[in-house]
Amino acid sequence: MSRHVSAAQLCLAGFIALSVAMGIGRFAFTPILPMMQRDFGLDLVLAGWLASANYLGYLAGALTSAALPWKAPAQLVAALALVAATTLLMGWTTAWPVWLALRCLAGLASAWALVSTATLCMARLAALGQGRLSGLVFTGVGASIALVGLLCMMLDIAMAGSSATWLIMGVLALAGMLGTRPLWGASSQPAAQAAAAHAPDGQAPGAGRRHATIIGAYGLFGFGYILPATFLPAQAKQLIDDPAVFGLAWPLFGLAAAVSTLLTARLLAVLPRRRLWALAQFIMAVGVLLPVLRPGIASIALAALCVGGTFMVVTLLGLQEAHAVGGRHAQKLIAALTAAFALGQLAGPAVFSLGNAWLGLSLESSLALAATALLAGSALLWRPAGR
Template sequence: MNELDGRRVSIAAAAGLAAAMGVGRFVFTPILPIMVESAGVTPSSGAVIATANYAGYLLGAVALSIRPGLNSTSMFRSWAAILVASEVAMAFVDNTFAFSLLRLIAGLASAVVFLACASTVAKQVGSSPGITFGGVGAGIAASGVLTLAAAPHLSWQALWIASALLTAVLIAPALTLRIHAESHFSDQDAGPSTRQRLIWRVLLTAYFLEGLGYIIVGTFLVAAVGGHGNSSVGPAVWIVVGLSAVPATVLWQAIARRIMMRRALVAAFALQTISALLPALSDSSGVAVVSAVLFGGTFMGITMLTLTTAAALPLGRTAATLTAVYGVGQVLGPLVVAPALGDSYTVAFVVATVVLTLGTVGAFAAARLHAPR
């Protein structure tokens, strides 16, 4: 019965992540080029709007790391409704400030839903984090398909309303969840050892670097291939990212069982570093597709593996704290590369490659520290 309950909770939480992260958070990526064409949004103001969303996500994560008690069933349902409403409202405003405010609210909502689903699955006997985190990829693919199919027929305003409807449909199963918040402190009797504290600090640093590096790739990969004279290329690449992410977390969970969690984390970081390097070497659509496969196949895997590794440490509130430092990285990512961007996105991908290489080194260091002595 516990296994059946665990599977049900995993699937419901996956639906929540598909709605809040895959669509509610990331649908702005394929819609942005359309808004640049039709809504008077410039690339620079688009970056501001995107950063507002990352900032909202950070604020939500910080709030829940400080006050984990806010992570409740009623709060989860309220923010799910707010997320849908924020997407609908995007169709009725027409300036950067209003767009940014609404995307900040959507970021807050995404953080609340993400942590609610992640903490509930972590506490449910028989649950599968691989299934749950795969929901993000499914939502990303759905947002890409929606944009690709509907953009020729709908205005950008109608696309936002359609996105809100998709979010509402996807999140409905998750509303049945009874949310379990993270504890203030570890459930284990003994506190962390010096080595465990060091592992935690290294994981935090590596995950910060992941937030910084991954968001650069995620922000600019679609834009980098969008100028090839075919408006379908960008959304198609985004669909590839999502489809690659759907099975990725289940596969990484299986890999972790075979080679250990810490080694799987190093491998995922290394592959994501390659996903950043490839578009720095070539701007062809074929290379972008390979990069999209590697990127989609690793970014949620790294999240799942990092959160699972940290949850095994005798510490409290690890998911919320990790999500907060990840959020800091996401806010900084576009700001770090923006001054160096010209007609090409090469510099952005070079920076992402360097950052993710350092993240790989951090993951390797954490793995060495974790090894039995």
């Protein structure tokens, strides 16, 4: 007999699921990167290819999530188990081709986990009349980034090594998976299915144009944010070779993400969702440009606040918009946004790595291009819906 799952339990389980999928499966690589550079002489170009492998897997996961034969709860369990396994294996090998494969699989699993968690939590919270609490679920990403970043900083100071750090992250991912159990049950599924049955079909006049606009803006967001999200600690390390200082860039990023996600509900009482999304992307563009215009540790700290303080706001608002305008096709629209995001973030490190290798393109030039993409997405969203 299935037991009733409360809104608080759903929020906590979703929080943990996104912490494992994103904070570890996607973003643990960023604070571990300086340790891998020290341990294995990994340069930024090779790091860019490892990042691109993860983003390629994320794209594959986004494209396949809606077509998987498993229901969302089973998809979530499989995704989190794969995140834990690939993270553990990163600490058991130093083979470059294996690293590439593992980062690709971790990206695949992260996308499955994001789509399934967003679908389950938004539908079930809406069925309980608590849809406004979905923001609490998404604070898991920022909070886990901050906590993982602090843990990596402490392990780096202790000279634990990157391999040991990957193993510790894998154990944490396994433990976290057990905390997502409330999302595996079916106790709130009938109510969620009933709510979905009464949802609009998402095919009103002009819907296709609105869908294309948010998909395009979300894809530009993926391209624009990924370079600072990948290389902030490495940029800080180039300026100050002290893990107690440069290691704070990533926790600061995560803390800003968690706090801003909590504030989003209040901001939505003042601004329409699309306008708030556009404003968040504009602030992110400013943050991306700061280290280019005024290189220095202060600029990197401000960039961490600007980018970290908006990237989960944009993620939350984008998925909420897809859930609102997608109607009965919300899961497919969420998957489409995730795929567009994955394409954008795949292109970012690839542009840097190829541009650096073939044209001598600097990271600063790539960041300027990323900021331009963010501004273009902001302009798309600022137009009235339907245009």
